[in-house]
Amino acid sequence: MYIIIRPDKCNGCENCISSCPYDAITVRSGVAVINNELCQLCKACLDVCPEGAIVEVEDTPQPSGISHELSAYKGVWIFAEQRDGKIASISYELLGVGKKLSEELETGLSAVLFGADESEAKELIKWGADKVYLCNNPTSIKFNDEIYSLLFSRLIEQHNPAIVLAGATTIGRSFIPRVAARLRTGLTADCTSLEIDKETKNLLQIRPAFGGNIMATILCPNHRPQMATVRPKVMKRGEYVAGKTGEIIYVKADNLTSRTNVIDTIKEVSELTINLHEADVIVAGGRGLGDAKGFKLLEGLAGAMGGAIGASRAAVDEGWISYSHQIGQTGKTVCPKVYIACGISGAVQHLVGMQSSDIIIAINKNPEAPIFSVAAYGIVGDLYEIVPLLTKKIKEIKGITSL
Amino acid sequence: MNIVVCIKQVPDTAEVRINPETNTLIRKGVPSIINPYDLHALEAGLEIRDKLGGKVTVLTMGPPQAENSLRDAISMGADEAVLLTDRAFAGSDTLATSYTLSKAIEKIGADIIFCGKQAIDGDTAQVGPEIAEFLGIPHIAYVKKIEVVNPVRKTPFSDGVKDGYIRVHRLMDEGYDIVESSIPVLLTVVKELNQPRLPSLKGKMAAKKAGIKKMGHSEISADENRLGLKGSPTQVKNIFAPKIKSDRIMLAGSSEEQVSKLIKELRKIRMQ
Numbered sequence: 125m126y127i128i129i130r131p132d133k134c135n136g137c138e139n140c141i142s143s144c145p146y147d148a149i150t151v152r153s154g155v156a157v158i159n160n161e162l163c164q165l166c167k168a169c170l171d172v173c174p175e176g177a178i179v180e181v182e183d184t185p186q187p188s189g190i191s192h193e194l195s196a197y198k199g200v201w202i203f204a205e206q207r208d209g210k211i212a213s214i215s216y217e218l219l220g221v222g223k224k225l226s227e228e229l230e231t232g233l234s235a236v237l238f239g240a241d242e243s244e245a246k247e248l249i250k251w252g253a254d255k256v257y258l259c260n261n262p263t264s265i266k267f268n269d270e271i272y273s274l275l276f277s278r279l280i281e282q283h284n285p286a287i288v289l290a291g292a293t294t295i296g297r298s299f300i301p302r303v304a305a306r307l308r309t310g311l312t313a314d315c316t317s318l319e320i321d322k323e324t325k326n327l328l329q330i331r332p333a334f335g336g337n338i339m340a341t342i343l344c345p346n347h348r349p350q351m352a353t354v355r356p357k358v359m360k361r362g363e364y365v366a367g368k369t370g371e372i373i374y375v376k377a378d379n380l381t382s383r384t385n386v387i388d389t390i391k392e393v394s395e396l397t398i399n400l401h402e403a404d405v406i407v408a409g410g411r412g413l414g415d416a417k418g419f420k421l422l423e424g425l426a427g428a429m430g431g432a433i434g435a436s437r438a439a440v441d442e443g444w445i446s447y448s449h450q451i452g453q454t455g456k457t458v459c460p461k462v463y464i465a466c467g468i469s470g471a472v473q474h475l476v477g478m479q480s481s482d483i484i485i486a487i488n489k490n491p492e493a494p495i496f497s498v499a500a501y502g503i504v505g506d507l508y509e510i511v512p513l514l515t516k517k518i519k520e521i522k523g524i525t526s527l
Numbered sequence: 528m529n530i531v532v533c534i535k536q537v538p539d540t541a542e543v544r545i546n547p548e549t550n551t552l553i554r555k556g557v558p559s560i561i562n563p564y565d566l567h568a569l570e571a572g573l574e575i576r577d578k579l580g581g582k583v584t585v586l587t588m589g590p591p592q593a594e595n596s597l598r599d600a601i602s603m604g605a606d607e608a609v610l611l612t613d614r615a616f617a618g619s620d621t622l623a624t625s626y627t628l629s630k631a632i633e634k635i636g637a638d639i640i641f642c643g644k645q646a647i648d649g650d651t652a653q654v655g656p657e658i659a660e661f662l663g664i665p666h667i668a669y670v671k672k673i674e675v676v677n678p679v680r681k682t683p684f685s686d687g688v689k690d691g692y693i694r695v696h697r698l699m700d701e702g703y704d705i706v707e708s709s710i711p712v713l714l715t716v717v718k719e720l721n722q723p724r725l726p727s728l729k730g731k732m733a734a735k736k737a738g739i740k741k742m743g744h745s746e747i748s749a750d751e752n753r754l755g756l757k758g759s760p761t762q763v764k765n766i767f768a769p770k771i772k773s774d775r776i777m778l779a780g781s782s783e784e785q786v787s788k789l790i791k792e793l794r795k796i797r798m799q
Contacts, residue, residue: 152663294700298668301653305660310760313651340766347760383665383709392702399700447719454718502777503785513786
């Protein structure tokens with residue numbers, strides 16, 4: 125036998141703390157927990173709790189992920205990220221793949237949204253969600269690892285979805301592992317493809333490893349939920365149905381505290397967005413630019429195409445551009461629709477960060493440069509001649525099509 | 528200040544390939560290195576120790592030969608090294624790995640735990656945050672600058688704990704956040720944070736002589752059901768070589784002609 129505090133019932137009132145003669149109870153992130161190594165099973169805390177959250181449990185502690193029958197877990201969930209209250213594009217991509225999976229499993233698709241209002245939740249429904257769990261409490265607006273992971277894992281424990289997907293974004297990759305650890309279930313990072321196994325109905329989670337040099341299929345056969353983060357810009361959005369309606373369930377986030385605190389948020393000042401993970405087009409420069417001014421030229425092209433600026437390590441090491449633009453093994457991994465590599469020779473360390481882009485265009489003086497081995501289109505020539513020409517042509521086309 | 532730095536010995540991924548016939552990894556001749564991000568984690572730990580005192584313990588989990596990476600870390604200036612090695616740990620996924628490391632950290636004791644943002648072989652970035660969850664402490668991922676490390680906190684946080692605090696810059700998709708956290712805390716770091724030092728001669732001598740503490744599952748009081756393959760919810764079903772794009776087109780002609788051809792090709796794609 126042992127004693128647990130049910131996190132779904134605990135309101136964080138701390139009444140139980142002083143009741144314990146062994147100091148085994150602490151409040152973490154607004155929920156009381158019992159340290160099983162200190163607990164002497166004296167039961168002094170049982171009657172103190174006003175919420176009845178402290179209960180005796182028989183047998184040895186079981187990880188929550190395997191304590192129920194697997195079949196008790198139903199439905200596909202996605203975590204819908206927002207930025208400044210607006211749904212981020214990764215959320216629509218997750219709904220796209222989530223819809224496909226839920227149809228194959230003949231089950232529902234739900235979205236979980238923290239820190240946005242009802243009109244945004246309705247958008248999620250139109251993009252495919254049947255239900256939205258919405259928390260628009262002030263504490264949930266700013267991203268906070270502890271609060272987000274606690275809220276999200278509570279919801280999962282209450283509703284037992286079979287599959288939980290989130291974006292492999294900075295936010296998703298930071299707090300989703302905490303959720304998986306809390307639930308003691310498996311989590312597969314940065315998936316590029318998700319399918320349902322026809323026989324077992326398990327989720328097949330496909331992801332690159334070793335810098336994209338190999339692909340692996342990962343399973344989570346005996347634990348639920350099956351959790352994965354999904355690489356942005358890989359999954360297709362689903363169909364937008366303007367008249368679609370669904371259910372919005374309001375979630376409370378009272379009494380949640382955190383030991384981390386965001387003091388300030390600084391947007392990096394750049395005329396072009398540097399959010400490389402979300403950009404459709406990336407124009408990247410390397411040592412071949414010759415100096416920092418070369419990036420001005422690339423900004424012109426990126427501006428014309430509505431793209432972001434990337435860089436090779438060589439260009440960052442030269443001090444021509446900040447590290448936040450670096451793509452490759454020790455920078456960011458990106459997969460835009462179009463990647464234009466200008467004056468980048470294509471060291472393997474760079475290639476692993478961009479080779480899964482849809483269309484790679486390489487512009488380089490050296491016809492032997494390894495970048496051409498991954499490029500769909502190769503131009504051998506002087507980038508200072510090619511890039512301005514390309515920029516001009518694209519502007520012309522855009523001018524025509526916008527008429 | 529007790530600092531624990533988690534490091535991983537990894538194959539130099541740039542050299543790892545897959546045998547397309549057998550679908551197995553070709554590891555032969557691939558050199559092992561300390562995961563590059565972990566060097567930045569170690570440097571961060573060493574800098575704090577140099578300023579505030581205390582000690583830096585490097586921790587790794589792996590086969591006996593992972594000891595080499597610990598000796599490399601000592602040559603850079605780490606004070607102590609712990610190798611978690613046990614057959615029971617074999618086959619661990621991120622959940623089992625994090626659990627095992629967290630049990631070891633409980634034994635070692637730590638105010639600040641540093642990890643690299645991810646390892647370059649698996650690229651999951653999951654172990655750091657999962658360790659923090661198992662330890663019941665906060666974490667901050669993608670740290671690019673450490674502004675303040677204060678062992679004594681000025682104003683208690685809402686939980687009433689009067690521990691120290693730390694203020695760091697966390698890299699986000701569109702800039703960065705300035706974040707404060709109570710201590711103990713786990714930080715995962717990016718390359719921008721610092722420039723790792725080179726091993727000193729004194730360090731190299733120390734590394735040769737240093738005793739490496741080895742721990743198995745009983746030394747860290749771990750639940751055997753949560754270790755290794757048994758404690759790993761995820762399984763690798765198969766691995767395969769990525770599709771190679773073979774539809775490469777090299778454009779030819781003058782710059783003007785090449786650009787026109789490219790535009791034509793791009794418009795074709797957009798039409799589809």
